[in-house]
Amino acid sequence: MSDRVLGVVMNGVTGRMGYRQHLVRSVLAINEEGGVALSDGERVRLRPVLVGRDLGRLARIAEPHGITGYTTDLDAALADPDNTIYFDSQVTSARVAAALKAIAAGKHVYAEKPTAETVADATRLAEAAEAAGVKNGVVQDKLFLPGLRKLKRLIDGGFFGQILSVRGEFGYWVFEGDWQPAQRPSWNYRAEDGGGIVLDMFPHWAYVLENLFGPVQSVYAHVTTHIPERWDERGQRYKATADDAAYAVFELAGGTVAQINSSWTVRVNRDELVEFQVDGTQGSAVAGLRNCRVQHRGSTPKPVWDPDVPATARFREQWQEVPDNADFGNAFKVQWEMFVRHVLEDAPFPHTFAAGARGVHLAELGLRSHAEARRVPVGNP
Amino acid sequence: MSDRVLGVVMNGVTGRMGYRQHLVRSVLAINEEGGVALSDGERVRLRPVLVGRDLGRLARIAEPHGITGYTTDLDAALADPDNTIYFDSQVTSARVAAALKAIAAGKHVYAEKPTAETVADATRLAEAAEAAGVKNGVVQDKLFLPGLRKLKRLIDGGFFGQILSVRGEFGYWVFEGDWQPAQRPSWNYRAEDGGGIVLDMFPHWAYVLENLFGPVQSVYAHVTTHIPERWDERGQRYKATADDAAYAVFELAGGTVAQINSSWTVRVNRDELVEFQVDGTQGSAVAGLRNCRVQHRGSTPKPVWDPDVPATARFREQWQEVPDNADFGNAFKVQWEMFVRHVLEDAPFPHTFAAGARGVHLAELGLRSHAEARRVPVGNP
């Protein structure tokens, strides 16, 4: 058990995601294992200080876990020099102001995505952190799920040769809400409330593409609202003003093409809710969030299109499951450990506020591409 | 057994496709069944007159089947008033001149696709046939394969409700030719020889989309050459100047979006070499050339994305095979029967030279879309 302890101000962990994934399954789980292991073998434990607006609610969360530090006074928490890291999982609209306070107080800052509601704000936040010289990071949990980690491992191991293309399919059927209740909140389908699948998913595609395959250089998106009318949580019919499907082609540095469909109006004919097929000169892979299957050049079949012959080849069975060969741990916890090592020993951490801003940027450019009926170059925001 | 016989000049059936699919499995097979059945119950048999450049080769093809009519003299064959139909499956570059002769001779003309090498020629041919008042048709065999016919039947039966989107994946890995011989001819990969996947496949997508889902109104295509160097039939390295992959989005009348990837550089993670997923408000289907599976609104699952829970649902097993309920027959033969009925009793036949010209047109617009980095409207050629 380590003696070294790092104070972490956690703002907004009364919400489901903040409480469950960040407090319980990341920070507390890290402590249970003895702390974050640094490169010299030392282990550092985290001392959470919960911040929120309702002291009773904070107490009900903190006490069962033996957490004594909780407060409604953010300024006081930030003033305490023992607190090194500020974490923010408040609603997006409250994030920028609080994060800027933490930066001003010299704290290293880690935040849920999106870091801000607009590219301008996201960029301002990134620049402020940069100027202050504090470490900063944004949650990009999908990268740390087993499927994408095995895919990354294949890339790092040179499995693909030159990567030529990426096909992505994300989505499922979100019920309209009339004869069966919808499984997503109605604001997702109202543009005036910040809804839309492009704003929701393109930030994910931004970090997945740039971390696995390289910088995005252009985007073309065909964006649409397939279901123009839905029923809300109270059974009331409403007009769906936000996009519910986007058919996009991204060009990456080096010529790789990434074609990704995102849809809440598609029935799932896949193994997982999201799948990426990657084709390279030496082999191909299909990865979801959990699993990953491959076909190497050496076992690639040679199909011939013959209208007289029924297709008897079982193409799917010609792929092979990639074994885990590791315990990948909780995706959120893994990124927490990375951030702590980034703070304490400057370990690499590409998931910065600047990266977060690029995600919001890509969503905005996708929408612009559709509106202007053209392929749009992607630079820095 | 019918007494009525129709003379059919068949030019270019010494090639594999012309001989096997058009002569043996269509024209001769029709005769074995007693002829084409007309709506009044009468049956009409076909008397093939083979035309080619090599009399010996024609004889070797004709005689085993008891065919007595074969000649190297196209003009004489066209001059015979007993010959009602001219069929052309020569190499594309020879098609237009011969077909124009047949039109001038007042024959009804049926031809392999593409009807010409350029939109201009294809359009000229369509106009000539129109002006002469002769029936004309182009082979569009994919439409008559069981998978797409079952899909069409579902559409006609109202299965989908409103059709929202179509996803198409076509392709397989064409070997580069170095360590394993390529399974396609090298000219396919040379632009200067008329190669390229867009010219090859977009004419197919044109007729599939317009016959199943409605007129194409715009196209965006991202076209690329993923493998820039290949080895030809003699083992010689050559530069691949033609495109080998295209990532396209088509907009159809009524707002349906068709996203179709075509690639000779993709490994097959599908049940068939080409698959179309169609999603509608009432149900979805996935159709290949042979099979078709459906998921109706009533049995659509409601997946929820939860990072803590492994995806245990077996999404693929939630689809159901569509039974044949019919003997679909050989796709080429079915279209031959349709064309004969079109000639003799003016039965509907939408697969005209004009439709053939639209296919070549769509390929040209796809290439232009990529070159100009924009979505291109699709009108008549």
Add this chain to the structure above:
Amino acid sequence: MSDRVLGVVMNGVTGRMGYRQHLVRSVLAINEEGGVALSDGERVRLRPVLVGRDLGRLARIAEPHGITGYTTDLDAALADPDNTIYFDSQVTSARVAAALKAIAAGKHVYAEKPTAETVADATRLAEAAEAAGVKNGVVQDKLFLPGLRKLKRLIDGGFFGQILSVRGEFGYWVFEGDWQPAQRPSWNYRAEDGGGIVLDMFPHWAYVLENLFGPVQSVYAHVTTHIPERWDERGQRYKATADDAAYAVFELAGGTVAQINSSWTVRVNRDELVEFQVDGTQGSAVAGLRNCRVQHRGSTPKPVWDPDVPATARFREQWQEVPDNADFGNAFKVQWEMFVRHVLEDAPFPHTFAAGARGVHLAELGLRSHAEARRVPVGNP
């Protein structure tokens, strides 16, 4: 946690069904979840007051659950203005008198089925409640089991097109009691004790048919006693005077035909103890109490009867399971929540005493149909 509390007099929960399903799994389970959720988000908890004839027995039931209100004095319980609802799960013969007292005291009344032993009494009870202006309801739990709820959802979603017919099979082999003890009480088989499968099951078919498919307009029933002699709980042989099987055809408004067999003398060649097959122009379903499978028009096979060919089609595998897509909860609890919302905010509740009377009525008409050897029209009782 809500502050609003509703007093509920529960008469007759010392029986197995009353205790387990109504007290523990409905009323107490609702409280554990914070109460019944009203449409404005408020939650209302229920305060049970147990009434019975044996104070000791009441205490033994109440105290382990921390229930302090229990009494043998029904009048006192009804006199307490804090008690809003009266619930009755006594033996049927005691129900009418107690329920009329509760109505007279201005209570809303909820009761197990059947509401009375005769149509005359059931109708009198319905009229009394109506005249007093109190809310009234009868337990119709089968409607709230997952199988029938999925069936209802399919109907509401328009899955069937026009519904043509319903086939129902209910039953299992009830042992005669000689070599193996019977699994049902002997009074079920004695007419003089109110037994008989028509009286037991037709009230269920009444509410299932009218809630799912529409009003019943006529009934024909062939009623019989297949096993005329049984052995009772003490091993004594007795004469079975009540019917143990009924073969019925119901005509519903709109022309739908419902053919339903009910039998205690049938061995189970089904997936569940009761199954309904529903056939419509657009699709069919087979629903039990738990599961529901469908076959849509688009995937309907086309069998041909050919005596030379063995039936190789696997017809059962051509049906598809309907996913739950929801947590259906305990059927009794769901109906309790509906009734509370009916009382407090006039939410719809078709399961009234009048509906209960229609169930008893249908049983009586079924028996009359058999006796008079004719199809009998069904009006209001």
Add this chain to the structure above:
Amino acid sequence: MSDRVLGVVMNGVTGRMGYRQHLVRSVLAINEEGGVALSDGERVRLRPVLVGRDLGRLARIAEPHGITGYTTDLDAALADPDNTIYFDSQVTSARVAAALKAIAAGKHVYAEKPTAETVADATRLAEAAEAAGVKNGVVQDKLFLPGLRKLKRLIDGGFFGQILSVRGEFGYWVFEGDWQPAQRPSWNYRAEDGGGIVLDMFPHWAYVLENLFGPVQSVYAHVTTHIPERWDERGQRYKATADDAAYAVFELAGGTVAQINSSWTVRVNRDELVEFQVDGTQGSAVAGLRNCRVQHRGSTPKPVWDPDVPATARFREQWQEVPDNADFGNAFKVQWEMFVRHVLEDAPFPHTFAAGARGVHLAELGLRSHAEARRVPVGNP
């Protein structure tokens, strides 16, 4: 090889059923096996004399089988004293006149079902044969299929104890003819052309019930036309005036109840296109045309209806397949052999013209039952 030969006049074997089942698979197949084996071991071969209206057509059928006797002159064929049996598989409307001629000529007469178009004619024919003292028989092929023969074997072996009830389900979905062609001829759906499922199937139920379970004593039928509009062989819409579904209850001598549904508007949730479930005091069976499964009293489960417990019992797996234990042969051939033995050595043959008349009678009474809304007693026609 026997020397004894029986001349058989076969009238109407140019039709598919007559040629394939009666000539080739019965009469010729019997000869190939050496003839019909009589009880004394002698074998009798059959010499077919084909009668029809088109001599060329008769020749094309006869000659490939080496049959030399064929003629268009029925009278001559009947005048030949070497011809002992007359068989009729003409269209029903031609049957009575020809059969009466054969009876007048003293021939034993065997005929396809139905023996006549009306009960009056069918009865007249039966009476004529009776008066002339000739043997007479009607085809009742279903009885000789493996499923029903195994069922009969169980009955004869006392498997069921007392038989209490029979449940029959026959039918499948006959396509309307619009989006998929219908698999039955359109006249089946026109009352004016002799269509209707009652006329088609009740004669089958008549002989199945009386041969397996005993005489029919009453019938109640609910008859309907679920699909009022269909599309015929030429794609023309027509009004369906005949019944396409019948829900019937038959009472048999001894109190057995047979409830049988017949429908062309039902999707198949069974193992076979027709299935009979038979329940008896000692055991139950489910038989189709091919297979038969049983559950004996000793292995009958004791299900209890408990709403808290999902039905995990796999009821279908509690039944056991009945082995063939015999080669059942072609159903038509088996009955031919029985009829020849009936003619030559007076072996039992219950499938007489009188039985045939009872089948037509039952259909007429079924229709009357529906029209008069009552259970109708069934006597002799």
